[in-house]
Amino acid sequence: MNYKGTVCALALVTLFSVGCTVKNSNQTAPQAQPVAAQSSATVETTSAQSTAEIAQNTATAQAVASEINPNFKGVGSYARENSSQYNNGNLVITDFSEGLKIFEFNILSGNEATDSATTYRLAGIFNVDAGKAGVGEFDSIVAGYDGKIKFKLSDDGKMINVTAEGEKNQVYVGSYSYTHSDFDISLGLVKAVLEELPGAATGLTREAGKYTIKLLDNGEPLAGEYYEAEAVNKQGQVIGAYVISKDLQLVLRTDIGALTAIHGQLTPEIEAKIAEALPKG
Known part of the structure; x- marks a missing residue:
């Protein structure tokens, strides 16, 4: 943690x-x-x-x-x-x-x-x-x-x-x-999840310094149920990019090569769905 x-x-x-x-x-x-x-x-x-x-x-x-x-x-x-x-x-x-x-x-x-x-x-x-x-x-x-x-x-x-x-x-x-039983995703919930996970997985370490977490695309979901977020340092550099499922059970890093699950289980079907929905380039 x-x-x-x-x-x-x-x-x-x-x-x-x-x-x-x-x-x-x-x-x-x-x-x-x-x-x-x-x-x-x-x-x-x-x-x-x-x-x-x-x-x-x-x-x-x-x-x-x-x-x-x-x-x-x-x-x-x-x-x-x-x-x-x-x-x-x-x-x-x-x-x-x-x-x-x-x-x-x-x-x-x-x-x-x-x-x-x-x-x-x-x-x-x-x-x-x-x-x-x-x-x-x-x-x-x-x-x-x-x-x-x-x-x-x-x-x-x-x-x-x-x-x-x-x-x-x-x-x-x-x-x-x-x-x-359901709820709306929010920046507060996303921040709570990312800051609970190990820094080695999220990139949000002490060495990274101060940062701001933000939801992308005005909080609009990818494929109806996945949300993009970024952590940006004081210099404006992205130190972590993520995709979070609507139920908060899956968190992926998208800035370290292939889609990488840092919380929850990533199935081939979900990976293909997210990869197709992510902006290209």
Whole structure:
């Protein structure tokens, strides 16, 4: 794993611990919200970090679990309860590998009186822990987000209750109810996956220095289900080029010769499909 920080957490079967990356967006409200309709509210930024700084300095924390439970069922899209036009959000959870899940919060927090709102995004990887009673938590390692966030999944998998320490983490607090099984790909999810994988595989090593990850073609998929991404250093050089499947189960390098799987299994059929869809030259 290409961990950039350390977190210790304990959890029961219906609890989980996470490590995270953080991204604040200062211009757009959460997309595809399964809650109240968005307004044309002016979005304000409360973060002291710029988008560029956050993109270059996102960190993925390591979660330490005593026993991994690969059968955790809290997978899908969840909408925050008691939402309104200016205060709503969702939570995505999906599989990454055995015992590991990917998550992303997408929160809109605002004020009707001032017709303004702020978008908060938080994405990362967490371990599923079945070995301890009653606790699942993470410590954020990104400046301004210290404190613990705790998650509890209901027995039927249809509700996740989120509590938190730290003033800036309060925006994620609430109950999230299950809405559907699929989700939209996002830059936050892609970054979480790439920064979790070993640097030797992704090219995102300490020696590479600061970099920015971006989705290509405005996030439009290849062949309907594969997304291109690049990591670019401060000099504007591409240090890694990737194709990621819509379900995040397959990650390929495309800049080191032949298509090379660095996460998941690449079959000849999928390889041919992607090779045909990739831009030529």
